Amino acid sequence: MKIRALLLLSLAASLAPLATAASAVAASSEAPVGFGNATNGLVTQAQLDLDLATFESREGIADGLGPVYNAQACAECHQNSVTGGNSQVSVIRVGRYNGRVYQDPPGGSLIQDRAIDPSLQEKVSNLDNVRTLRMSLSILGDGFIEAVADSTFEMIRANQPPSMKGTIIRVPVLEAPGTTRIGRFGWKNQHASLLSFSADAYLNEMGITSPLQPVENTANGVSVAPYDTVPDPEEPATASEPFGEDVEIFARFMRSTQAPAPDAALAQTAAAQSGLQIFRQIGCHNCHTETLTTAPAGTALNGGTFVVPPALGDKVFHPYSDFLLHDVGTGDGIVQNGGPDTRMKLRTPPLWGLRTRSRLMHDGASLTRFDAILRHDREARSVVQAYLRLNQQQRDSLMAFLGSL
Numbered sequence: 001m002k003i004r005a006l007l008l009l010s011l012a013a014s015l016a017p018l019a020t021a022a023s024a025v026a027a028s029s030e031a032p033v034g035f036g037n038a039t040n041g042l043v044t045q046a047q048l049d050l051d052l053a054t055f056e057s058r059e060g061i062a063d064g065l066g067p068v069y070n071a072q073a074c075a076e077c078h079q080n081s082v083t084g085g086n087s088q089v090s091v092i093r094v095g096r097y098n099g100r101v102y103q104d105p106p107g108g109s110l111i112q113d114r115a116i117d118p119s120l121q122e123k124v125s126n127l128d129n130v131r132t133l134r135m136s137l138s139i140l141g142d143g144f145i146e147a148v149a150d151s152t153f154e155m156i157r158a159n160q161p162p163s164m165k166g167t168i169i170r171v172p173v174l175e176a177p178g179t180t181r182i183g184r185f186g187w188k189n190q191h192a193s194l195l196s197f198s199a200d201a202y203l204n205e206m207g208i209t210s211p212l213q214p215v216e217n218t219a220n221g222v223s224v225a226p227y228d229t230v231p232d233p234e235e236p237a238t239a240s241e242p243f244g245e246d247v248e249i250f251a252r253f254m255r256s257t258q259a260p261a262p263d264a265a266l267a268q269t270a271a272a273q274s275g276l277q278i279f280r281q282i283g284c285h286n287c288h289t290e291t292l293t294t295a296p297a298g299t300a301l302n303g304g305t306f307v308v309p310p311a312l313g314d315k316v317f318h319p320y321s322d323f324l325l326h327d328v329g330t331g332d333g334i335v336q337n338g339g340p341d342t343r344m345k346l347r348t349p350p351l352w353g354l355r356t357r358s359r360l361m362h363d364g365a366s367l368t369r370f371d372a373i374l375r376h377d378r379e380a381r382s383v384v385q386a387y388l389r390l391n392q393q394q395r396d397s398l399m400a401f402l403g404s405l
Contacts, residue, residue: 031144031317033261037082041311042256051253064234067120067224068112069207077136086357087136093334094128102335106221109334117227120219132332133363141259146194147294147312150182156322164286164379166324169338174212176303184323187362188336189347193302198250210235210244259317260353267404275401282386287348288320320351329377354405
């Protein structure tokens with residue numbers, strides 16, 4: 001009897017982790033999706049509407065706009081088909097590369113397209129032999145991406161084929177000095193937190209300084225101080241918003257958005273269902289990861305400055321991206337937080353909301369999905385070769401699936 005009892009205890013112990021895992025899966029639920037600027041439950045709809053209005057509001061010189069900038073409002077670059085969505089707007093990035101060493105030009109790699117005075121207009125130099133456009137990205141569903149634990153991205157990378165393993169970089173969390181986290185936002189994974197991302201965009205796209213980004217940009221390396229009439233930081237800290245009111249509103253808005261919704265009717269067609277299987281068979285899913293799950297509610301992230309709320313915790317979502325850096329032969333040649341080894345690598349673009357995009361890849365130069373597929377090379381070469389071996393019906397099915405996203 002003692003032996004039998006011991007065996008039963010041993011069996012129970014061995015099954016406990018499986019039961020715990022099954023319980024965790026059961027506790028997870030699907031993230032809400034939609035293109036209606038509806039809340040995901042993090043805030044009330046009334047609060048989301050107020051935050052959306054701030055996200056759409058236009059900045060003026062009296063607010064600190066510029067002196068060099070790209071847009072007057074967040075929504076100028078995130079507005080298809082709703083505020084926060086994709087864009088036809090691109091920005092200019094440049095650098096200098098001598099075949100061995102990369103360096104930014106004076107003033108940094110971002111060339112702002114606009115200025116409050118003609119004498120400040122930034123321009124690309126003949127010395128800038130690395131030149132690229134970058135499309136503005138959708139921010140819908142970004143709260144779920146932020147809430148993914150670092151360990152999830154490490155697991156994804158560990159399970160990828162050796163020739164397709166993504167690159168993970170750890171980047172500073174601006175609101176938690178000394179803290180780093182796996183990057184996931186921006187074409188180069190420049191940021192891991194939405195507060196950091198908001199402050200960065202406020203400075204670099206609108207020229208407005210804040211407690212997290214208190215120093216003005218220059219105009220091709222030349223000080224803009226004679227034209228900067230608003231004291232820095234132009235978005236000051238307050239007792240309730242230590243990182244700046246608008247910066248915190250932008251972050252809360254992004255955290256409150258629903259994930260991009262697929263076309264449910266098209267996704268259920270036989271063609272799209274077949275296309276999903278082909279997507280997996282030829283290896284697209286190795287980088288365009290179908291499903292992720294956020295960390296449990298109550299998990300402290302970003303150096304403890306953000307605790308995952310129930311609206312974002314234990315949520316299953318389907319971005320079709322691993323959010324890692326890869327070299328698929330289309331690299332832009334720019335080095336940012338990741339160091340020289342990432343010069344030709346870019347973040348895998350999420351495919352959710354793909355049907356709302358008219359310009360594809362990082363530079364928007366691919367105007368059809370067929371063109372975008374054929375531009376893939378290097379780490380994705382085997383996938384393209386598999387695609388080219390498909391017959392026309394299989395290709396049509398794959399396009400039907402992509403068209404449902």
